[in-house]
Amino acid sequence: MRRSPAVVGYAIAGTAALLVGAQLIGRFELAGKAWPPLTDVIAYVATPAGGSLLLRNLVVTLESAAKGLVIGIAVAVIGAALALVVPILRPGLDRFSAILHAVPTIALAPLLITTAGREATPTVIAALSVGFLMFVTMTSAFANGSAAHADVFTVLGASRFARLTRFELPRAIPSFFDGLTLCAPAAVLGATIGEWFGAPMGLGLLIVSSMQNFQMSLLWAAAIAATLVSLAAYLAFTRLQRFVAGRFA
Structure with a gap:
Protein backbone atom coordinates (compact mmCIF):
# COMPACT_ATOMS: atom_id res chain seq x y z
CA MET A 1 0.00 0.00 0.00
CA PRO A 36 24.75 17.41 23.85
CA PRO A 37 24.04 18.89 20.41
CA LEU A 38 23.14 16.28 17.83
CA THR A 39 26.07 17.43 15.69
CA ASP A 40 28.49 16.53 18.51
CA VAL A 41 27.04 13.01 18.69
CA ILE A 42 27.35 12.61 14.92
CA ALA A 43 30.91 13.96 15.00
CA TYR A 44 31.82 11.41 17.68
CA VAL A 45 30.37 8.52 15.70
CA ALA A 46 32.19 9.77 12.58
CA THR A 47 35.59 9.34 14.25
CA PRO A 48 37.30 5.99 13.61
CA ALA A 49 37.55 5.15 17.30
CA GLY A 50 33.98 6.17 18.14
CA GLY A 51 32.41 4.51 15.12
CA SER A 52 34.36 1.29 15.61
CA LEU A 53 33.46 1.13 19.31
CA LEU A 54 29.78 1.69 18.60
CA LEU A 55 29.69 -0.82 15.74
CA ARG A 56 31.36 -3.62 17.72
CA ASN A 57 28.97 -3.26 20.61
CA LEU A 58 25.96 -2.88 18.30
CA VAL A 59 26.76 -6.22 16.66
CA VAL A 60 26.91 -7.90 20.09
CA THR A 61 23.52 -6.46 21.07
CA LEU A 62 21.96 -7.50 17.76
CA GLU A 63 23.28 -11.03 18.20
CA SER A 64 21.82 -11.31 21.70
CA ALA A 65 18.51 -9.80 20.57
CA ALA A 66 18.26 -12.17 17.59
CA LYS A 67 18.96 -15.22 19.74
CA GLY A 68 16.47 -14.04 22.35
CA LEU A 69 13.86 -13.40 19.66
CA VAL A 70 14.16 -16.92 18.23
CA ILE A 71 14.23 -18.63 21.63
CA GLY A 72 11.35 -16.58 23.02
CA ILE A 73 9.16 -17.17 19.96
CA ALA A 74 9.88 -20.91 19.91
CA VAL A 75 9.09 -21.39 23.61
CA ALA A 76 5.95 -19.21 23.41
CA VAL A 77 4.51 -20.95 20.35
CA ILE A 78 5.21 -24.40 21.82
CA GLY A 79 3.65 -23.34 25.14
CA ALA A 80 0.55 -21.91 23.45
CA ALA A 81 0.17 -25.04 21.32
CA LEU A 82 0.58 -27.25 24.37
CA ALA A 83 -2.09 -25.28 26.21
CA LEU A 84 -4.43 -25.85 23.25
CA VAL A 85 -3.75 -29.56 22.87
CA VAL A 86 -3.81 -30.23 26.64
CA PRO A 87 -6.45 -27.78 27.99
CA ILE A 88 -5.80 -28.73 31.61
CA LEU A 89 -2.40 -27.03 31.32
CA ARG A 90 -3.81 -23.70 30.09
CA PRO A 91 -4.51 -22.06 33.51
CA GLY A 92 -1.11 -23.03 34.86
CA LEU A 93 0.78 -21.78 31.80
CA ASP A 94 -1.19 -18.52 31.81
CA ARG A 95 -0.37 -17.87 35.48
CA PHE A 96 3.26 -18.90 35.09
CA SER A 97 3.81 -16.55 32.14
CA ALA A 98 2.08 -13.68 33.94
CA ILE A 99 4.10 -14.18 37.13
CA LEU A 100 7.37 -14.47 35.21
CA HIS A 101 6.57 -11.29 33.28
CA ALA A 102 5.68 -9.46 36.50
CA VAL A 103 9.05 -10.12 38.14
CA PRO A 104 11.20 -6.97 37.81
CA THR A 105 14.26 -7.44 35.63
CA ILE A 106 16.50 -5.95 38.30
CA ALA A 107 15.39 -8.70 40.67
CA LEU A 108 15.76 -11.44 38.06
CA ALA A 109 19.14 -10.36 36.71
CA PRO A 110 21.30 -11.52 39.67
CA LEU A 111 19.77 -14.98 39.45
CA LEU A 112 20.41 -15.14 35.72
CA ILE A 113 23.99 -13.95 36.13
CA THR A 114 24.76 -16.73 38.62
CA THR A 115 23.01 -19.42 36.56
CA ALA A 116 23.23 -18.50 32.86
CA GLY A 117 26.33 -16.31 33.11
CA ARG A 118 26.96 -12.67 32.25
CA GLU A 119 27.31 -13.26 28.52
CA ALA A 120 24.03 -15.19 28.22
CA THR A 121 21.97 -12.92 30.50
CA PRO A 122 21.06 -10.40 27.74
CA THR A 123 19.81 -13.24 25.53
CA VAL A 124 17.72 -14.72 28.34
CA ILE A 125 16.15 -11.37 29.25
CA ALA A 126 15.39 -10.70 25.58
CA ALA A 127 13.79 -14.15 25.32
CA LEU A 128 11.66 -13.50 28.40
CA SER A 129 10.47 -10.16 26.99
CA VAL A 130 9.59 -11.77 23.67
CA GLY A 131 8.10 -14.93 25.14
CA PHE A 132 5.33 -13.24 27.12
CA LEU A 133 4.20 -11.09 24.19
CA MET A 134 4.15 -14.00 21.76
CA PHE A 135 2.47 -16.36 24.24
CA VAL A 136 -0.38 -13.89 24.79
CA THR A 137 -0.66 -13.30 21.04
CA MET A 138 -0.81 -16.98 20.12
CA THR A 139 -3.17 -18.05 22.93
CA SER A 140 -5.52 -15.24 21.92
CA ALA A 141 -5.31 -16.31 18.28
CA PHE A 142 -6.09 -19.93 19.18
CA ALA A 143 -9.00 -18.87 21.39
CA ASN A 144 -10.66 -16.76 18.69
CA GLY A 145 -11.20 -19.57 16.22
CA SER A 146 -14.32 -20.17 14.20
CA ALA A 147 -16.75 -22.37 16.11
CA ALA A 148 -18.22 -23.70 12.86
CA HIS A 149 -14.85 -24.88 11.57
CA ALA A 150 -14.00 -26.40 14.95
CA ASP A 151 -17.30 -28.30 14.89
CA VAL A 152 -16.43 -29.73 11.46
CA PHE A 153 -13.16 -31.13 12.79
CA THR A 154 -14.98 -32.53 15.82
CA VAL A 155 -17.61 -34.23 13.68
CA LEU A 156 -14.89 -35.75 11.50
CA GLY A 157 -13.24 -37.16 14.63
CA ALA A 158 -10.02 -35.20 14.27
CA SER A 159 -7.61 -35.37 17.20
CA ARG A 160 -6.50 -32.25 19.05
CA PHE A 161 -3.09 -32.49 17.38
CA ALA A 162 -4.70 -32.73 13.93
CA ARG A 163 -6.83 -29.67 14.67
CA LEU A 164 -3.71 -27.82 15.79
CA THR A 165 -1.64 -28.58 12.70
CA ARG A 166 -4.39 -28.38 10.06
CA PHE A 167 -6.62 -25.64 11.44
CA GLU A 168 -5.36 -23.64 14.41
CA LEU A 169 -1.75 -23.00 13.33
CA PRO A 170 -2.53 -21.96 9.72
CA ARG A 171 -5.33 -19.69 10.91
CA ALA A 172 -3.04 -18.07 13.51
CA ILE A 173 -0.33 -17.08 11.00
CA PRO A 174 -1.51 -13.43 10.63
CA SER A 175 -1.66 -13.07 14.42
CA PHE A 176 1.82 -14.55 14.67
CA PHE A 177 3.23 -11.82 12.45
CA ASP A 178 1.25 -9.22 14.39
CA GLY A 179 3.10 -10.44 17.48
CA LEU A 180 6.43 -10.20 15.67
CA THR A 181 5.99 -6.46 15.19
CA LEU A 182 5.94 -6.11 18.98
CA CYS A 183 8.49 -8.80 19.77
CA ALA A 184 11.32 -7.44 17.62
CA PRO A 185 11.68 -4.10 19.48
CA ALA A 186 11.14 -5.93 22.80
CA ALA A 187 14.07 -8.23 21.98
CA VAL A 188 16.40 -5.28 21.36
CA LEU A 189 15.25 -3.55 24.54
CA GLY A 190 15.58 -6.74 26.58
CA ALA A 191 19.10 -7.42 25.29
CA THR A 192 20.16 -3.82 26.00
CA ILE A 193 18.80 -3.94 29.55
CA GLY A 194 20.40 -7.33 30.12
CA GLU A 195 23.78 -5.85 29.21
CA TRP A 196 23.48 -3.32 32.03
CA PHE A 197 24.19 -6.06 34.57
CA GLY A 198 27.83 -6.65 33.75
CA ALA A 199 27.89 -8.03 30.21
CA PRO A 200 31.37 -7.86 28.65
CA MET A 201 30.12 -5.96 25.57
CA GLY A 202 26.99 -4.41 24.09
CA LEU A 203 25.09 -1.15 23.81
CA GLY A 204 23.77 -1.54 27.34
CA LEU A 205 27.31 -1.70 28.69
CA LEU A 206 28.23 1.41 26.68
CA ILE A 207 25.24 3.29 28.10
CA VAL A 208 26.14 2.43 31.70
CA SER A 209 29.87 3.06 31.38
CA SER A 210 29.46 6.34 29.48
CA MET A 211 26.90 7.53 32.03
CA GLN A 212 29.28 6.78 34.89
CA ASN A 213 32.16 8.57 33.13
CA PHE A 214 29.99 11.43 31.85
CA GLN A 215 30.77 10.70 28.20
CA MET A 216 27.58 12.24 26.91
CA SER A 217 28.30 11.91 23.20
CA LEU A 218 28.95 8.18 23.59
CA LEU A 219 25.88 7.79 25.82
CA TRP A 220 23.58 9.42 23.29
CA ALA A 221 25.19 7.60 20.38
CA ALA A 222 24.54 4.23 22.03
CA ALA A 223 20.99 5.19 23.02
CA ILE A 224 20.18 6.48 19.54
CA ALA A 225 21.68 3.34 17.96
CA ALA A 226 19.48 1.11 20.12
CA THR A 227 16.43 3.22 19.24
CA LEU A 228 17.14 3.14 15.51
CA VAL A 229 17.67 -0.63 15.54
CA SER A 230 14.37 -1.14 17.39
CA LEU A 231 12.58 1.16 14.95
CA ALA A 232 14.11 -0.59 11.95
CA ALA A 233 13.07 -3.99 13.29
CA TYR A 234 9.54 -2.75 13.93
CA LEU A 235 9.20 -1.28 10.44
CA ALA A 236 10.62 -4.39 8.77
CA PHE A 237 8.25 -6.74 10.56
CA THR A 238 5.35 -4.35 10.00
CA ARG A 239 5.90 -4.57 6.25
CA LEU A 240 6.16 -8.35 6.51
CA GLN A 241 2.94 -8.44 8.56
CA ARG A 242 1.09 -6.41 5.93
CA PHE A 243 2.24 -8.77 3.20
CA VAL A 244 1.16 -11.82 5.20
CA ALA A 245 -2.17 -10.23 6.11
CA GLY A 246 -2.85 -9.57 2.43
CA ARG A 247 -1.79 -13.09 1.50
CA PHE A 248 -4.00 -14.81 4.08
CA ALA A 249 -6.93 -12.38 4.04
Missing part, protein backbone atom coordinates in the same frame (compact mmCIF):
# COMPACT_ATOMS: atom_id res chain seq x y z
CA ARG A 2 1.49 3.30 -1.10
CA ARG A 3 1.40 6.28 1.20
CA SER A 4 0.03 9.57 -0.08
CA PRO A 5 2.48 12.42 -0.70
CA ALA A 6 0.89 14.37 2.14
CA VAL A 7 1.55 11.59 4.63
CA VAL A 8 5.16 11.29 3.48
CA GLY A 9 5.57 15.04 3.69
CA TYR A 10 4.22 15.14 7.23
CA ALA A 11 6.58 12.33 8.23
CA ILE A 12 9.60 14.12 6.78
CA ALA A 13 8.58 17.42 8.35
CA GLY A 14 8.05 15.79 11.74
CA THR A 15 11.43 14.07 11.61
CA ALA A 16 13.16 17.29 10.59
CA ALA A 17 11.46 19.20 13.42
CA LEU A 18 12.56 16.55 15.91
CA LEU A 19 16.19 16.69 14.74
CA VAL A 20 16.28 20.48 14.73
CA GLY A 21 14.70 20.60 18.18
CA ALA A 22 17.24 18.13 19.57
CA GLN A 23 20.07 20.17 18.07
CA LEU A 24 18.81 23.47 19.51
CA ILE A 25 18.22 22.00 22.96
CA GLY A 26 21.79 20.73 23.04
CA ARG A 27 23.36 23.80 21.51
CA PHE A 28 21.77 26.23 23.97
CA GLU A 29 22.01 23.75 26.90
CA LEU A 30 18.30 24.04 27.59
CA ALA A 31 18.40 20.60 29.27
CA GLY A 32 21.85 21.00 30.79
CA LYS A 33 25.19 19.53 29.75
CA ALA A 34 23.75 16.01 29.78
CA TRP A 35 22.02 16.78 26.45
Whole structure:
Protein backbone atom coordinates (compact mmCIF):
# COMPACT_ATOMS: atom_id res chain seq x y z
CA MET A 1 0.00 0.00 0.00
CA ARG A 2 1.49 3.30 -1.10
CA ARG A 3 1.40 6.28 1.20
CA SER A 4 0.03 9.57 -0.08
CA PRO A 5 2.48 12.42 -0.70
CA ALA A 6 0.89 14.37 2.14
CA VAL A 7 1.55 11.59 4.63
CA VAL A 8 5.16 11.29 3.48
CA GLY A 9 5.57 15.04 3.69
CA TYR A 10 4.22 15.14 7.23
CA ALA A 11 6.58 12.33 8.23
CA ILE A 12 9.60 14.12 6.78
CA ALA A 13 8.58 17.42 8.35
CA GLY A 14 8.05 15.79 11.74
CA THR A 15 11.43 14.07 11.61
CA ALA A 16 13.16 17.29 10.59
CA ALA A 17 11.46 19.20 13.42
CA LEU A 18 12.56 16.55 15.91
CA LEU A 19 16.19 16.69 14.74
CA VAL A 20 16.28 20.48 14.73
CA GLY A 21 14.70 20.60 18.18
CA ALA A 22 17.24 18.13 19.57
CA GLN A 23 20.07 20.17 18.07
CA LEU A 24 18.81 23.47 19.51
CA ILE A 25 18.22 22.00 22.96
CA GLY A 26 21.79 20.73 23.04
CA ARG A 27 23.36 23.80 21.51
CA PHE A 28 21.77 26.23 23.97
CA GLU A 29 22.01 23.75 26.90
CA LEU A 30 18.30 24.04 27.59
CA ALA A 31 18.40 20.60 29.27
CA GLY A 32 21.85 21.00 30.79
CA LYS A 33 25.19 19.53 29.75
CA ALA A 34 23.75 16.01 29.78
CA TRP A 35 22.02 16.78 26.45
CA PRO A 36 24.75 17.41 23.85
CA PRO A 37 24.04 18.89 20.41
CA LEU A 38 23.14 16.28 17.83
CA THR A 39 26.07 17.43 15.69
CA ASP A 40 28.49 16.53 18.51
CA VAL A 41 27.04 13.01 18.69
CA ILE A 42 27.35 12.61 14.92
CA ALA A 43 30.91 13.96 15.00
CA TYR A 44 31.82 11.41 17.68
CA VAL A 45 30.37 8.52 15.70
CA ALA A 46 32.19 9.77 12.58
CA THR A 47 35.59 9.34 14.25
CA PRO A 48 37.30 5.99 13.61
CA ALA A 49 37.55 5.15 17.30
CA GLY A 50 33.98 6.17 18.14
CA GLY A 51 32.41 4.51 15.12
CA SER A 52 34.36 1.29 15.61
CA LEU A 53 33.46 1.13 19.31
CA LEU A 54 29.78 1.69 18.60
CA LEU A 55 29.69 -0.82 15.74
CA ARG A 56 31.36 -3.62 17.72
CA ASN A 57 28.97 -3.26 20.61
CA LEU A 58 25.96 -2.88 18.30
CA VAL A 59 26.76 -6.22 16.66
CA VAL A 60 26.91 -7.90 20.09
CA THR A 61 23.52 -6.46 21.07
CA LEU A 62 21.96 -7.50 17.76
CA GLU A 63 23.28 -11.03 18.20
CA SER A 64 21.82 -11.31 21.70
CA ALA A 65 18.51 -9.80 20.57
CA ALA A 66 18.26 -12.17 17.59
CA LYS A 67 18.96 -15.22 19.74
CA GLY A 68 16.47 -14.04 22.35
CA LEU A 69 13.86 -13.40 19.66
CA VAL A 70 14.16 -16.92 18.23
CA ILE A 71 14.23 -18.63 21.63
CA GLY A 72 11.35 -16.58 23.02
CA ILE A 73 9.16 -17.17 19.96
CA ALA A 74 9.88 -20.91 19.91
CA VAL A 75 9.09 -21.39 23.61
CA ALA A 76 5.95 -19.21 23.41
CA VAL A 77 4.51 -20.95 20.35
CA ILE A 78 5.21 -24.40 21.82
CA GLY A 79 3.65 -23.34 25.14
CA ALA A 80 0.55 -21.91 23.45
CA ALA A 81 0.17 -25.04 21.32
CA LEU A 82 0.58 -27.25 24.37
CA ALA A 83 -2.09 -25.28 26.21
CA LEU A 84 -4.43 -25.85 23.25
CA VAL A 85 -3.75 -29.56 22.87
CA VAL A 86 -3.81 -30.23 26.64
CA PRO A 87 -6.45 -27.78 27.99
CA ILE A 88 -5.80 -28.73 31.61
CA LEU A 89 -2.40 -27.03 31.32
CA ARG A 90 -3.81 -23.70 30.09
CA PRO A 91 -4.51 -22.06 33.51
CA GLY A 92 -1.11 -23.03 34.86
CA LEU A 93 0.78 -21.78 31.80
CA ASP A 94 -1.19 -18.52 31.81
CA ARG A 95 -0.37 -17.87 35.48
CA PHE A 96 3.26 -18.90 35.09
CA SER A 97 3.81 -16.55 32.14
CA ALA A 98 2.08 -13.68 33.94
CA ILE A 99 4.10 -14.18 37.13
CA LEU A 100 7.37 -14.47 35.21
CA HIS A 101 6.57 -11.29 33.28
CA ALA A 102 5.68 -9.46 36.50
CA VAL A 103 9.05 -10.12 38.14
CA PRO A 104 11.20 -6.97 37.81
CA THR A 105 14.26 -7.44 35.63
CA ILE A 106 16.50 -5.95 38.30
CA ALA A 107 15.39 -8.70 40.67
CA LEU A 108 15.76 -11.44 38.06
CA ALA A 109 19.14 -10.36 36.71
CA PRO A 110 21.30 -11.52 39.67
CA LEU A 111 19.77 -14.98 39.45
CA LEU A 112 20.41 -15.14 35.72
CA ILE A 113 23.99 -13.95 36.13
CA THR A 114 24.76 -16.73 38.62
CA THR A 115 23.01 -19.42 36.56
CA ALA A 116 23.23 -18.50 32.86
CA GLY A 117 26.33 -16.31 33.11
CA ARG A 118 26.96 -12.67 32.25
CA GLU A 119 27.31 -13.26 28.52
CA ALA A 120 24.03 -15.19 28.22
CA THR A 121 21.97 -12.92 30.50
CA PRO A 122 21.06 -10.40 27.74
CA THR A 123 19.81 -13.24 25.53
CA VAL A 124 17.72 -14.72 28.34
CA ILE A 125 16.15 -11.37 29.25
CA ALA A 126 15.39 -10.70 25.58
CA ALA A 127 13.79 -14.15 25.32
CA LEU A 128 11.66 -13.50 28.40
CA SER A 129 10.47 -10.16 26.99
CA VAL A 130 9.59 -11.77 23.67
CA GLY A 131 8.10 -14.93 25.14
CA PHE A 132 5.33 -13.24 27.12
CA LEU A 133 4.20 -11.09 24.19
CA MET A 134 4.15 -14.00 21.76
CA PHE A 135 2.47 -16.36 24.24
CA VAL A 136 -0.38 -13.89 24.79
CA THR A 137 -0.66 -13.30 21.04
CA MET A 138 -0.81 -16.98 20.12
CA THR A 139 -3.17 -18.05 22.93
CA SER A 140 -5.52 -15.24 21.92
CA ALA A 141 -5.31 -16.31 18.28
CA PHE A 142 -6.09 -19.93 19.18
CA ALA A 143 -9.00 -18.87 21.39
CA ASN A 144 -10.66 -16.76 18.69
CA GLY A 145 -11.20 -19.57 16.22
CA SER A 146 -14.32 -20.17 14.20
CA ALA A 147 -16.75 -22.37 16.11
CA ALA A 148 -18.22 -23.70 12.86
CA HIS A 149 -14.85 -24.88 11.57
CA ALA A 150 -14.00 -26.40 14.95
CA ASP A 151 -17.30 -28.30 14.89
CA VAL A 152 -16.43 -29.73 11.46
CA PHE A 153 -13.16 -31.13 12.79
CA THR A 154 -14.98 -32.53 15.82
CA VAL A 155 -17.61 -34.23 13.68
CA LEU A 156 -14.89 -35.75 11.50
CA GLY A 157 -13.24 -37.16 14.63
CA ALA A 158 -10.02 -35.20 14.27
CA SER A 159 -7.61 -35.37 17.20
CA ARG A 160 -6.50 -32.25 19.05
CA PHE A 161 -3.09 -32.49 17.38
CA ALA A 162 -4.70 -32.73 13.93
CA ARG A 163 -6.83 -29.67 14.67
CA LEU A 164 -3.71 -27.82 15.79
CA THR A 165 -1.64 -28.58 12.70
CA ARG A 166 -4.39 -28.38 10.06
CA PHE A 167 -6.62 -25.64 11.44
CA GLU A 168 -5.36 -23.64 14.41
CA LEU A 169 -1.75 -23.00 13.33
CA PRO A 170 -2.53 -21.96 9.72
CA ARG A 171 -5.33 -19.69 10.91
CA ALA A 172 -3.04 -18.07 13.51
CA ILE A 173 -0.33 -17.08 11.00
CA PRO A 174 -1.51 -13.43 10.63
CA SER A 175 -1.66 -13.07 14.42
CA PHE A 176 1.82 -14.55 14.67
CA PHE A 177 3.23 -11.82 12.45
CA ASP A 178 1.25 -9.22 14.39
CA GLY A 179 3.10 -10.44 17.48
CA LEU A 180 6.43 -10.20 15.67
CA THR A 181 5.99 -6.46 15.19
CA LEU A 182 5.94 -6.11 18.98
CA CYS A 183 8.49 -8.80 19.77
CA ALA A 184 11.32 -7.44 17.62
CA PRO A 185 11.68 -4.10 19.48
CA ALA A 186 11.14 -5.93 22.80
CA ALA A 187 14.07 -8.23 21.98
CA VAL A 188 16.40 -5.28 21.36
CA LEU A 189 15.25 -3.55 24.54
CA GLY A 190 15.58 -6.74 26.58
CA ALA A 191 19.10 -7.42 25.29
CA THR A 192 20.16 -3.82 26.00
CA ILE A 193 18.80 -3.94 29.55
CA GLY A 194 20.40 -7.33 30.12
CA GLU A 195 23.78 -5.85 29.21
CA TRP A 196 23.48 -3.32 32.03
CA PHE A 197 24.19 -6.06 34.57
CA GLY A 198 27.83 -6.65 33.75
CA ALA A 199 27.89 -8.03 30.21
CA PRO A 200 31.37 -7.86 28.65
CA MET A 201 30.12 -5.96 25.57
CA GLY A 202 26.99 -4.41 24.09
CA LEU A 203 25.09 -1.15 23.81
CA GLY A 204 23.77 -1.54 27.34
CA LEU A 205 27.31 -1.70 28.69
CA LEU A 206 28.23 1.41 26.68
CA ILE A 207 25.24 3.29 28.10
CA VAL A 208 26.14 2.43 31.70
CA SER A 209 29.87 3.06 31.38
CA SER A 210 29.46 6.34 29.48
CA MET A 211 26.90 7.53 32.03
CA GLN A 212 29.28 6.78 34.89
CA ASN A 213 32.16 8.57 33.13
CA PHE A 214 29.99 11.43 31.85
CA GLN A 215 30.77 10.70 28.20
CA MET A 216 27.58 12.24 26.91
CA SER A 217 28.30 11.91 23.20
CA LEU A 218 28.95 8.18 23.59
CA LEU A 219 25.88 7.79 25.82
CA TRP A 220 23.58 9.42 23.29
CA ALA A 221 25.19 7.60 20.38
CA ALA A 222 24.54 4.23 22.03
CA ALA A 223 20.99 5.19 23.02
CA ILE A 224 20.18 6.48 19.54
CA ALA A 225 21.68 3.34 17.96
CA ALA A 226 19.48 1.11 20.12
CA THR A 227 16.43 3.22 19.24
CA LEU A 228 17.14 3.14 15.51
CA VAL A 229 17.67 -0.63 15.54
CA SER A 230 14.37 -1.14 17.39
CA LEU A 231 12.58 1.16 14.95
CA ALA A 232 14.11 -0.59 11.95
CA ALA A 233 13.07 -3.99 13.29
CA TYR A 234 9.54 -2.75 13.93
CA LEU A 235 9.20 -1.28 10.44
CA ALA A 236 10.62 -4.39 8.77
CA PHE A 237 8.25 -6.74 10.56
CA THR A 238 5.35 -4.35 10.00
CA ARG A 239 5.90 -4.57 6.25
CA LEU A 240 6.16 -8.35 6.51
CA GLN A 241 2.94 -8.44 8.56
CA ARG A 242 1.09 -6.41 5.93
CA PHE A 243 2.24 -8.77 3.20
CA VAL A 244 1.16 -11.82 5.20
CA ALA A 245 -2.17 -10.23 6.11
CA GLY A 246 -2.85 -9.57 2.43
CA ARG A 247 -1.79 -13.09 1.50
CA PHE A 248 -4.00 -14.81 4.08
CA ALA A 249 -6.93 -12.38 4.04
